[in-house]
Amino acid sequence: MSQLSTIPKPRRNVELLLLILALSVGIGANMLVGVDQAKAFDSDFWFQSSLLAVAALVFHVVLRIRAKYADPVILPLVVALNGLGLAMIHRLDAPGEDTGNNQLRWTLIAMAVAIGVIWFLKDHRVLRRFTYISLAVSALLLILPLVPGISAGEILGARVWIRVGPMTFQPGEIAKITLAIFFAGYLSSNRDLILLAGRKIGPLQFPRFKDMGPMITAWLVSIGVLIFQRDLGSSVLFFGLFIVMIYVATSRISWVVIGLGLILGGGFVAAQVFSHVEVRIYGWLNAFSPDVYETGSRQVIEGLFGMANGGLVGTGLGQGRPDLVPFANSDMIIASIGEELGLIGLFAVVLMYVMLFTRGFRAALGTRDAFGKLLACGLSFAIALQCFVVIGGVTRLIPLTGLTTPFLAAGGSSLLANWIIVGLLLLISHTARGPVDTTPLPPGGAAEPAGIDTPTEAVKRA
Amino acid sequence: MSDLTITALRFGFLILLWVLVFSIVSAMRRDLMVGRKAAAGTPTARQVRKNPELAEAPPQPLKQQAHQLVVTEGPLKGTTIPLAASPILLGRAQEATLVLEDDYASGRHARLFPQGSRWFIEDLGSTNGTYLADQQLTRALPVELGVPVRIGKTVIELRP
Numbered sequence: 236m237s238q239l240s241t242i243p244k245p246r247r248n249v250e251l252l253l254l255i256l257a258l259s260v261g262i263g264a265n266m267l268v269g270v271d272q273a274k275a276f277d278s279d280f281w282f283q284s285s286l287l288a289v290a291a292l293v294f295h296v297v298l299r300i301r302a303k304y305a306d307p308v309i310l311p312l313v314v315a316l317n318g319l320g321l322a323m324i325h326r327l328d329a330p331g332e333d334t335g336n337n338q339l340r341w342t343l344i345a346m347a348v349a350i351g352v353i354w355f356l357k358d359h360r361v362l363r364r365f366t367y368i369s370l371a372v373s374a375l376l377l378i379l380p381l382v383p384g385i386s387a388g389e390i391l392g393a394r395v396w397i398r399v400g401p402m403t404f405q406p407g408e409i410a411k412i413t414l415a416i417f418f419a420g421y422l423s424s425n426r427d428l429i430l431l432a433g434r435k436i437g438p439l440q441f442p443r444f445k446d447m448g449p450m451i452t453a454w455l456v457s458i459g460v461l462i463f464q465r466d467l468g469s470s471v472l473f474f475g476l477f478i479v480m481i482y483v484a485t486s487r488i489s490w491v492v493i494g495l496g497l498i499l500g501g502g503f504v505a506a507q508v509f510s511h512v513e514v515r516i517y518g519w520l521n522a523f524s525p526d527v528y529e530t531g532s533r534q535v536i537e538g539l540f541g542m543a544n545g546g547l548v549g550t551g552l553g554q555g556r557p558d559l560v561p562f563a564n565s566d567m568i569i570a571s572i573g574e575e576l577g578l579i580g581l582f583a584v585v586l587m588y589v590m591l592f593t594r595g596f597r598a599a600l601g602t603r604d605a606f607g608k609l610l611a612c613g614l615s616f617a618i619a620l621q622c623f624v625v626i627g628g629v630t631r632l633i634p635l636t637g638l639t640t641p642f643l644a645a646g647g648s649s650l651l652a653n654w655i656i657v658g659l660l661l662l663i664s665h666t667a668r669g670p671v672d673t674t675p676l677p678p679g680g681a682a683e684p685a686g687i688d689t690p691t692e693a694v695k696r697a
Numbered sequence: 698m699s700d701l702t703i704t705a706l707r708f709g710f711l712i713l714l715w716v717l718v719f720s721i722v723s724a725m726r727r728d729l730m731v732g733r734k735a736a737a738g739t740p741t742a743r744q745v746r747k748n749p750e751l752a753e754a755p756p757q758p759l760k761q762q763a764h765q766l767v768v769t770e771g772p773l774k775g776t777t778i779p780l781a782a783s784p785i786l787l788g789r790a791q792e793a794t795l796v797l798e799d800d801y802a803s804g805r806h807a808r809l810f811p812q813g814s815r816w817f818i819e820d821l822g823s824t825n826g827t828y829l830a831d832q833q834l835t836r837a838l839p840v841e842l843g844v845p846v847r848i849g850k851t852v853i854e855l856r857p
Contacts, residue, residue: 256717260710267710270703308721359728427821429767431786431808552705576711583714590721597725 236307243670246307247299251299254295254304254309258288261318267552268326278490283339284324287318290346297350304669305661306598312591313642313657317342317650319584322641323571326553327564334564334645341647348651349658363606366420376406376413377456378447381463393466393637397486407460408639408652411617412659414456419609421449422484426605430485445526453477458505465511468624468636474498475620480613484605501570519634534561535635538570542581542630549577564645566637566648569629585626588641592619595660601667611663614656707771763816763842763855766809771851772798780855784810787848788821801849807834815839816855818846825849 262284269280275309291314298305321342325335356362362369377630380386380394387396387403396403422429429446457474478494505512518531533654537560545555549560557563557571573581595615599608616640628635639649716771746819766785775810778785785794788806797806803823810817819837828847831846845852 253717253720253724256713256720260713260717263710263713267706270706308725311717427807427808427819431821433785461737548708548711551703552710554703554707576714579711583711583718587721588719590718590725594725601726603829616843 237276242548243668245299245303247295249372250298250307250310251295253308254291257311257315259316260315261287261322264319264322264552265325268322269428270553275353283321283336286343287314287321287490290343294346294350297353301353302556302661302665304665306668307662309591309594309657309661309664312587312594313654316584316587316591316642319572320568320640320645322552323568323575323643324564324645326575327558327571329558337647338645338650339648345651345654346648349654352655353662356658359607359610359659359666360604362416362425362577363420366417366424369420370417373410373413373417374456377460377464379406389465394464395466395469395637400670402647405646405648407464407466409655411469411472412652412655414473415480415610415613418449418480419451419613420604421479422613423605423609425532426484430487431483434435449477454501454683457498458501459647461501461505461512462509465509466637467515469513469635470636471498471636472617472620472638473626476613476617479616479620480609483599483612495689515634515636520633522631535631537561537608538567538573539631541570542573545574545577547578549573549575549580551575565639566625566635566644567629568640568643568645569626572643573629584643585622588619590611590621591615592622593666594664598660598667600665602663603666607663607666611660611667614659618656701764706734727833748825758768763840763857765856766795767779768795769845769852769854770847771849777856779813780816784808787853788823797848797851799849799851802851806848807846809840810837823848 239455249418263282265284265360294310294314298310299544321335321338324338328335379397388394390396390403395407397406398404423444423491453474457470460473462469474494474497478491481490481494482488495647502512506516507513514531518527519535521527522532522536541557544550549555552575555571555574557567557574560567560570569581569584572584575585580677592615595611596619599611599615602608602611621638621641624633624636624638625640627633628638639646641653642650739850740815763780765780766778768774775793776795786795786805786808787795787797787802789797789799789802790804793805803821803825805821807827808819808821810819816839817837818827818829818834818840820833820834825848829838830844831847840846840855842857845854848849
């Protein structure tokens with residue numbers, strides 16, 4: 236794995252400038268939403284805007300103190316996306332509904348947790364100690380929604396929610412972070428074993444059977460999620476995460492071939508055996524036929540009509556009818572944005588995701604430890620895959636699944652998980668861009684395994 | 698508010714969105730390029746003064762390159778293996794490049810791999826350890842010509 240170095244330079248002032256621009260996008264969107272509904276600039280608007288601005292600036296100050304060299308564009312990107320999502324959810328609230336304020340509350344909680352991650356974790360390498368604990372935690376989080384008593388039961392055909400007091404929470408969102416930590420820890424320790432052993436068949440080198448253990452586990456987890464929780468999206472996300480991380484760790488295309496083979500095989504069997512998967516796929520292929528429209532594809536088709544109505548420049552914020560689409564503020568928020576901001580606005584949003592993803596990979600290239608590289612790749616790929624699955628689903632490129640749009644969609648668990656991911660990416664980019672850290676690992680941390688990534692030293696001749 | 702104002706605000710917002718996108722792109726232009734030198738740009742004299750680690754390392758004298766691996770002690774004494782560009786696995790396992798018939802060697806004992814113009818030896822978690830010039834390996838280290846590497850009863854050396 237290679238490594239790129241830059242001159243260590245904090246660039247926090249650049250971040251402040253971009254952050255002000257990002258806040259003006261978020262707050263401007265919120266203002267425009269109100270302009271046509273004759274409720275602009277009421278006390279609510281000022282309250283919400285100032286809360287968002289204060290939270291973002293506090294985050295910025297924390298970065299100045301704790302992660303001086305962190306990537307300067309990640310925070311503005313995320314704040315802009317989150318602000319845009321807040322405005323859109325606020326705009327879609329029917330009179331009496333309060334999803335907008337609820338989302339704002341969750342945004343503040345999630346930002347506070349991300350600040351906590353940066354403040355108390357300090358060094359992402361500490362997480363390596365928790366490799367196997369995080370595997371156990373992931374398993375626990377994935378099983379929780381199936382436990383009677385805690386489970387919130389089947390909501391919209393999927394069992395992925397648990398009840399915490401008056402609220403519901405999706406533990407699977409947090410599980411993607413703990414799974415990424417496990418994969419990164421496991422692969423950075425066992426990379427060489429997986430790399431060297433195995434026999435060659437044709438141009439592909441296949442791993443030994445016992446090295447396939449974690450791969451089979453990952454496959455079983457995603458199939459288990461599909462069968463017991465009926466959640467196609469998370470299943471694809473977990474397995475995709477694993478394939479990408481093992482490919483990044485070993486640069487063997489054979490893993491991708493095996494992985495795609497397993498997922499196609501598993502998906503085919505699932506489509507035959509489970510009615511809900513089959514209904515999804517049928518509804519996707521024949522979305523416009525009247526019998527499917529009534530039972531399944533209405534959401535996607537209304538979303539497509541909405542985006543068509545928006546055209547190139549959109550109807551303008553607050554002036555379209557995205558509320559006609561079911562779940563316009565969560566699953567279909569991309570369609571709502573496409574309708575009101577048009578293709579031009581939607582592409583800006585997609586580009587922001589692309590830039591966030593590239594910054595995550597840039598942090599992975601720059602950081603010096605194999606664990607950090609794998610973790611940054613895994614986390615940023617999780618965001619990218621989620622975007623692909625959601626935007627692909629909304630635009631009918633692939634069947635619509637129940638994943639959330641990171642930072643935009645209404646939903647507390649998703650916001651929380653994605654802000655934690657941002658906190659971790661900022662920490663990793665801090666070590667990647669900062670001056671070379673020569674201090675030893677924090678006490679108790681696992682020693683770096685010998686590998687080509689460890690800087691080599693000259694030995695004295697005896 | 699008049700229609701005209703609302704239309705102006707509508708387009709103004711789209712422009713604002715793209716202004717944000719382009720400002721971010723220009724902020725990250727600095728390290729978009731791939732490549733060690735391109736990523737940082739050539740450091741100026743002032744930057745070098747502030748950050749000594751950026752200074753160009755003085756060019757190393759050209760090392761004599763290793764072309765073969767020779768077993769100097771142990772049951773396989775006298776065996777030579779030509780070194781190509783691919784890594785060499787040492788151990789008792791059948792898939793190893795040099796199969797050691799040595800009770801003190803692990804199945805997959807150590808790995809010898811080229812990096813740049815040098816060869817590195819790395820212990821693969823063996824039971825009895827790998828010794829480079831009588832020092833037990835704790836990480837990958839470069840192997841110079843003629844320095845003995847001991848695995849169990851076997852000693853190997855790199856020769857030009």
